[in-house]
């Protein structure tokens with residue numbers, strides 16, 4: 091829903107504001123060149139300027155008020171729609187959970203209903219107290235500062251190539267219209283197959299992995315019938331079998347054909363859409379393409395290798411040590427894949443190609459591939475940002491303090507503080523969801539303008 095609001099807003103900027111802004115620019119040019127008619131005391135020139143200024147002011151007021159009204163109406167509709175969806179799906183989970191004796195599902199249902207109601211009440215309060223309007227103004231100011239930053243970066247990168255500079259300014263919309271780097275993202279839903287055997291046949295690989303005590307793979311856990319722990323479960327999807335058939339398959343050591351995915355397509359789409367929405371604060375305009383790939387190495391089912399091996403073997407990303415040019419050409423297409431779990435308590439992992447520096451000055455050395463992986467965890471209220479977080483790392487962002495920031499991590503190894511003075515006011519009233527900040531947006535653009543191939547900066551990917 092938030093995505094539709096964003097699309098309308100972008101449409102106003104691109105289709106209404108941009109043409110007028112371009113007309114203003116041409117008009118200013120004309121006014122500058124217009125000959126001064128001495129017999130009119132130069133009034134013709136003055137008149138020309140006057141018209142331009144009036145159009146500018148009128149355009150600014152109409153577009154800003156128009157965007158504010160659309161945003162407010164859209165926000166209210168989105169709150170109501172989200173509430174209805176949360177109540178319907180939550181109650182459904184509770185009812186089905188009770189009838190199937192699935193206590194995790196009952197709990198998830200309760201969390202969805204209560205969380206949905208709380209989010210709706212706080213959301214309406216936020217609009218009523220005009221805090222959404224304050225946020226709108228804040229976002230506008232931040233975006234204008236980010237545009238200035240990006241203008242500077244592009245001017246430096248293309249200092250000796252005015253044509254590329256003009257193309258880059260047009261492609262990013264840094265001067266007019268909707269600003270942002272249009273990025274094509276890929277999201278791969280991995281799966282395991284029950285009937286894949288070694289070339290010489292015999293017992294299926296999935297059964298072997300399940301029976302191998304050295305591997306941390308339990309097919310009933312992969313399928314979501316059991317979980318590693320009550321608090322640590324996701325929503326895997328089994329296609330082609332039910333619980334009884336999966337059990338029979340394990341007992342008979344084969345004989346059935348099904349697939350298990352770490353998450354459904356709907357779940358992955360939800361994550362990409364949250365990522366696209368939140369990443370707008372970084373000045374990135376994502377469009378995600380989804381695909382599916384079979385995983386044939388047990389180390390990529392419960393991810394025990396590093397992200398680089400996963401990138402190369404599962405996502406098909408280029409290894410910089412083998413092909414430096416190819417690895418760089420991967421950069422403009424951020425790629426995420428799913429896993430069932432990680433060794434340990436991780437919920438996501440990333441690899442970024444170039445050395446970066448965190449907003450607090452910490453060095454963040456690059457790797458030899460680029461790409462990220464995520465697992466599913468519920469509730470969405472807490473874990474839906476994981477993909478946005480990992481793709482933040484993809485552009486060199488590092489961890490920060492406070493639950494109100496997308497780049498926060500609860501991983502104890504990172505040593506980050508869960509709460510700062512701004513965390514509660516931000517999450518309860520002002521923003522009501524974790525965000526990226528301006529400094530992070532600037533750092534992402536530093537990373538992009540320094541490392542992306544020219545083509546990716548001077549043309550629009552979508």
Ligand SMILES: [Zn+2]
Pocket residue numbers: 479480483489499
């Ligand atoms: Zn992280």
